[in-house]
Amino acid sequence: MRFLLYNISYGAGVGRDLHFPFPYAGHLKRTGRNLNRIVSFIKSVEPDIVGLVEVDSGSFRSQKNNQAELIAEELDLCHVFESKYGENSVAHKVPVLNKQGNAVLMNQRISSRKFHYFSKGIKRLVIEVELKDLSLFLVHLSLKFRHRQYQLQELFQMIESADKPVIVAGDFNLFEGENEAALFLAATGLKSANRAGWASYPSTAPRKQLDYIFYSPEIRTRNFYIPPVRLSDHAPLIWDFDISDAPDHINSPSVRQRAA
Template sequence: MRFLLYNIAYGTGVGTRLHFPFPFAGHLKNTGKNLEQISDFIRSVDPDIVGLVEVDSGSFRSGNGNQAERLAYGLNYHHVFESKYFEQSMAQKVPVLNKQGNAVLLNQAFRYRRCHYFSVGVKRLVIEVGLEDVVVFLVHLSLKFRHRQYQLAELYAMVRAVDQPVIVAGDFNAFWGDRELQLFLAATNLKTANGLAEPSYPSRAPRKQLDFIFHSPEIHTTGFEIPAVRLSDHAPLIWDFEVAGIDSCRPAALQAVGGIR
């Protein structure tokens, strides 16, 4: 199976598209054209599961449409979307912010979906999606170190409550490096898909490892790549895997991704 993790930055783009005629002007522009390119990229990768961080669900910049819904429709995928801000958050009262969330796209039906909210931080959403063989958790952790540590403790409890192999993926905002996550990984016994600790941010010249895919020991990595795709300020992560006892259908799969660079 193939998992694609991508922080798409609400489709706002990079370079002059994002910063012309003034810094971060892209957050005020229509994102339709860039979203089409993101859709084309996802189609070229042909993932089974897509974790999308920073998705616009209907502000003026997305033409009042839900980006996850549009991507899922164009790709013929199922989708799960939720706002990243809990119901009582002040962000829910602010235009544009109240349309920001995360999403999971799937080329298969899911058994269940749950949305959790951490008890601290502004960004609190955890999307949990149960598939036949694995359970997927998608997160976008707080910008504050102290809040991230509290969130990781709560995420640990969510993972421990699942009796299937799990995938935990997202933008962890680990600005202090992966040592922030060592206690979480030791407690959960999860492994990283990115064995070489390749950075994914910023996409134009990656220096930081902010985006992570973790998995249970029963899940085995058969391929991993961070392609040089610059449709967002984050580069995407592509991970091929198999669950113990289930055959993989992607031999030498990542070799085919080279054409998108």
């Protein structure tokens, strides 16, 4: 199976598209043209499951269209979307912000779906999707270190209740690196698909590893790479895997180098 993780930054683009005529102006522009490029890229890699972070569900910049729904229709996939702010959040009451969320797309039947919200931070959403052979948790953690630590504790409790192999993926905002998640990984036994620690942010000249895919030992990595795609400020992560009874081993997968 192929899993694509991509923070698409609401389709705002990069470089001049994002920062002209002033910094981050792209977040106030219509995003249809760049979203078409994103759709073409996603279609080209033929994923089975897609985790999308920072999706617009229908503000003026997406011309009232849900970006997750549009992408799912183009790829003939099922989709699950939810706002990343809880109903009681101030952000949920602010125009544009209340249309911001995350989404999971897949080419198989969904056994169940749940939406969890962390008790700390502004970005609180956790999408839990149960498929036939695994449970997927998609997250976007807080920008604040202290809030992230609380969120990782709560995420551990959510994962503990899963009775299938688990994938936990998203924009973790671990500005100090994977060491921030050391206790979380030790407690859960999850491994990182990105064993070489390649950076994914910013996409134009990656320096930080903010986006992660963690998985249970029952899942075996076949390949992992970060293509040099510059349609968002984050680069996408592509991970090929299968599920087996034998635990994954550190030196078993074939891993392609990140393209220059």
